[in-house]
Amino acid sequence: MCVCDDDKDRKIATLRKRLSREVRAREQAEQLLESKALELFQVNQNLLGSIQKAKNRSARVNAIMNSIKDSVVATNQKMEILDVNKSCVGMWGIPYAGLMGRSVLEFVENRQIADYEALCLSASADEQDEIKEFNFRTLDGGFVPAEVKISTFQHDDERFLLHLIRNVSNKKRLQKEREAMQEELANAAKWEAVGQLAGGIAHEINTPAQYIGDNLHFLSECNEEILEILNKALELKKACEQNGQYLDYVQEIDRLIEAYDLEYLCEEVPQALKQSAQGIAQVSHIVRAMKNFSHPGTEEKKPFDINAAIDTTLTVSRNEWKNIATVVTDFDEHVGLVPCIPGGMNQVFLNIIVNAAHAIDVKGHETMGEIRIVTRKLADQVEIVISDTGCGMPPEVVKNIFNPFFTTKEVGRGTGQGLAIVNDIIVQKHKGTIKVATKEGKGTSFIIRIPCK
Amino acid sequence: MKGIIFIQFTKKVNEVWGEDMVEDLIEQADLDSEGVYTSVGTYCFREMVSLINVLSKISGTSPADLQKTFGEYLFKQLSMKYPLFLEGKKDLFSFLASLENTIHVEVKKLYPEAELPSFEYVFPAENIMEMTYRSQRPFADLAEGLLRGAVAHFGEKIELSRQDFPVEKGSKALFRLTK
Ligand code: HEM
Ligand SMILES: Nc1ncnc2c1ncn2[C@@H]1O[C@H](COP(=O)(O)OP(=O)(O)OP(=O)(O)O)[C@@H](O)[C@H]1O
Ligand SMILES: [Mg+2]
Numbered sequence: 348m349c350v351c352d353d354d355k356d357r358k359i360a361t362l363r364k365r366l367s368r369e370v371r372a373r374e375q376a377e378q379l380l381e382s383k384a385l386e387l388f389q390v391n392q393n394l395l396g397s398i399q400k401a402k403n404r405s406a407r408v409n410a411i412m413n414s415i416k417d418s419v420v421a422t423n424q425k426m427e428i429l430d431v432n433k434s435c436v437g438m439w440g441i442p443y444a445g446l447m448g449r450s451v452l453e454f455v456e457n458r459q460i461a462d463y464e465a466l467c468l469s470a471s472a473d474e475q476d477e478i479k480e481f482n483f484r485t486l487d488g489g490f491v492p493a494e495v496k497i498s499t500f501q502h503d504d505e506r507f508l509l510h511l512i513r514n515v516s517n518k519k520r521l522q523k524e525r526e527a528m529q530e531e532l533a534n535a536a537k538w539e540a541v542g543q544l545a546g547g548i549a550h551e552i553n554t555p556a557q558y559i560g561d562n563l564h565f566l567s568e569c570n571e572e573i574l575e576i577l578n579k580a581l582e583l584k585k586a587c588e589q590n591g592q593y594l595d596y597v598q599e600i601d602r603l604i605e606a607y608d609l610e611y612l613c614e615e616v617p618q619a620l621k622q623s624a625q626g627i628a629q630v631s632h633i634v635r636a637m638k639n640f641s642h643p644g645t646e647e648k649k650p651f652d653i654n655a656a657i658d659t660t661l662t663v664s665r666n667e668w669k670n671i672a673t674v675v676t677d678f679d680e681h682v683g684l685v686p687c688i689p690g691g692m693n694q695v696f697l698n699i700i701v702n703a704a705h706a707i708d709v710k711g712h713e714t715m716g717e718i719r720i721v722t723r724k725l726a727d728q729v730e731i732v733i734s735d736t737g738c739g740m741p742p743e744v745v746k747n748i749f750n751p752f753f754t755t756k757e758v759g760r761g762t763g764q765g766l767a768i769v770n771d772i773i774v775q776k777h778k779g780t781i782k783v784a785t786k787e788g789k790g791t792s793f794i795i796r797i798p799c800k
Numbered sequence: 801m802k803g804i805i806f807i808q809f810t811k812k813v814n815e816v817w818g819e820d821m822v823e824d825l826i827e828q829a830d831l832d833s834e835g836v837y838t839s840v841g842t843y844c845f846r847e848m849v850s851l852i853n854v855l856s857k858i859s860g861t862s863p864a865d866l867q868k869t870f871g872e873y874l875f876k877q878l879s880m881k882y883p884l885f886l887e888g889k890k891d892l893f894s895f896l897a898s899l900e901n902t903i904h905v906e907v908k909k910l911y912p913e914a915e916l917p918s919f920e921y922v923f924p925a926e927n928i929m930e931m932t933y934r935s936q937r938p939f940a941d942l943a944e945g946l947l948r949g950a951v952a953h954f955g956e957k958i959e960l961s962r963q964d965f966p967v968e969k970g971s972k973a974l975f976r977l978t979k
Contacts, residue, residue: 361819365819368826368834368836371834371836372836372837373838375836375838376838376840376841379841380840383840
């Protein structure tokens with residue numbers, strides 16, 4: 348064996364060692380690769396799970412945000428909108444994408460912008476949370492009143508503002524309605540007191556009015572008898588004069604006849620008595636109407652004379668219509684007695700008649716208007732039609748007239764309760780119906796039907 | 801210690817002393833891994849210490865000098881393997897300043913088992929940078945070599961001085977670089 352063989356053997360041995368190292372290194376590397384691949388797979392799996400969870404969570408957070416009835420707006424400190432919930436999109440009437448990047452202040456009423464900024468500043472300074480009211484612009488150019496509460500939060504080293512905006516227009520409307528209702532109740536109480544007082548006075552007046560009426564009747568009868576006697580006496584005087592007897596008496600009587608103007612007396616005294624009787628009859632009528640009206644008391648139905656009740660109401664409300672309208676009534680005598688709540692029905696007639704008078708007044712009255720009231724007995728109902736020649740109503744008014752608090756009248760003249768009460772009494776309490784026919788500029792008819800049994 | 805360092809080391813030994821030296825080293829160093837290295841594997845850093853000590857005995861060069869020479873070579877290799885860490889670095893100081901908070905951080909992300917030293921930086925003057933190397937392992941000389949490699953790479957005229965501190969475990973040294 349030569350040296351070069353030795354050398355060769357050594358080289359081969361070295362190469363073998365190196366080869367076996369390389370093979371083992373490769374195996375090691377493959378093992379590493381596989382375990383890394385497995386690790387990677389698991390990490391990836393976890394990651395997918397986390398992503399799904401995060402997605403679910405963010406979907407849930409979104410759903411929560413969108414279920415909030417108040418508007419929620421997230422802005423940066425420059426007030427630029429970064430996110431809003433559904434309610435906000437609804438309130439401002441601008442789609443989500445259209446809101447991004449715009450300033451919240453664009454939506455605040457101009458004169459309140461400084462206050463809004465101040466509120467944001469105090470929220471940023473973490474001062475105690477305040478709720479303030481602002482008007483927010485809407486797409487149609489109007490404003491909605493809203494309560495605003497602002498908080499701040501930190502995310503990724505930046506500070507953000509969360510604006511919680513609660514639309515309070517509903518709350519305000521309810522508040523207004525409550526106030527009107529209270530006013531109405533106060534009014535009703537006042538009227539009740541007045542009614543009771545009037546009832547008492549009516550009773551006091553009724554008795555003397557009764558005997559004044561009786562006495563006047565008696566006096567007219569007496570007067571006729573006295574006149575009869577007087578006529579006979581005058582015939583006697585004439586006979587004396589012709590026969591030249593008792594001439595000084597005759598002369599004295601003639602002087603008195605002249606002085607007191609007997610002819611005038613004979614004509615005027617019966618006239619005066621008649622007028623007084625009529626006057627006191629009217630007083631009695633009004634007094635009786637007041638009594639009827641001031642005793643609405645029971646909520647129970649009683650046999651009720653609708654024709655008479657309308658008469659009474661016309662008397663009581665005369666002052667409302669006498670200068671602007673004539674009233675024509677056309678009553679069906681077969682109407683008879685109908686089961687009604689007396690106070691309720693009186694109120695129905697009064698409200699409709701007063702509305703009619705107002706409508707005629709609104710239209711203007713160079714010529715007198717007319718309120719026509721017709722009653723009719725139908726098969727098993729009674730129909731009452733109250734028409735006026737007033738201003739009539741446009742469709743958008745008609746559809747609202749039975750809503751409580753709907754009124755077109757200025758403050759103080761109407762509270763919008765009248766027809767709501769009418770509707771309640773006719774439909775709920777009497778199981779009847781009420782319809783309205785109207786023509787703008789021409790007039791209005793209310794057609795009421797009440798069951799007879 | 802990552803396999804890439806061992807592979808670079810045996811490559812350098814192969815280049816300078818030939819393949820027989822590599823075999824002798826592996827035989828004499830009594831290594832757990834038996835010299836089987838893959839660049840992504842992880843091995844005990846003591847194998848590196850043994851390899852250097854055996855090489856020193858055979859070659860007669862001090863372990864410190866061997867670490868330094870290898871460090872210079874290693875930097876060249878690393879900079880070729882990971883060029884992105886040098887991208888955008890205009891000068892030596894800004895490159896070195898990114899070591900602790902960027903480069904070694906990225907290395908750790910890539911290889912969670914990597915055992916890296918820590919560096920603290922002080923800039924006493926505009927033209928002076930002080931780097932304090934701290935490690936659980938005895939590689940301050942390797943650090944010096946890597947530093948010299950970096951200086952060579954940027955081609956700047958730098959004066960490098962070093963002060964060692966005695967520590968219970970590993971090593972600690974302050975490198976002062978003056979422009
Ligand atoms: C492109 C630049 C660099 C890269 C990619 C890099 C990467 C690495 C890697 C992969 C390791 C092995 C970690 C392990 O064994 O577990 C390491 C260790 C080390 N690096 Fe760097 N390095 C770079 C630059 C530097 C520089 C400029 C220095 C000079 C101070 C340095 C000092 C060290 C030292 C001393 C170690 C040994 C571990 C120890 O001392 O505990 N490196 N580096
Ligand atoms: N006869 C009518 N002619 C024209 N408009 C009418 C007539 N009756 C009612 N209205 C309209 O319907 C609205 C509602 O009437 P309603 O009686 O409910 O309230 P009001 O008269 O305004 O107030 P209130 O009766 O409470 O004092 C009125 O404001 C008016 O615009
Ligand atoms: Mg009314």
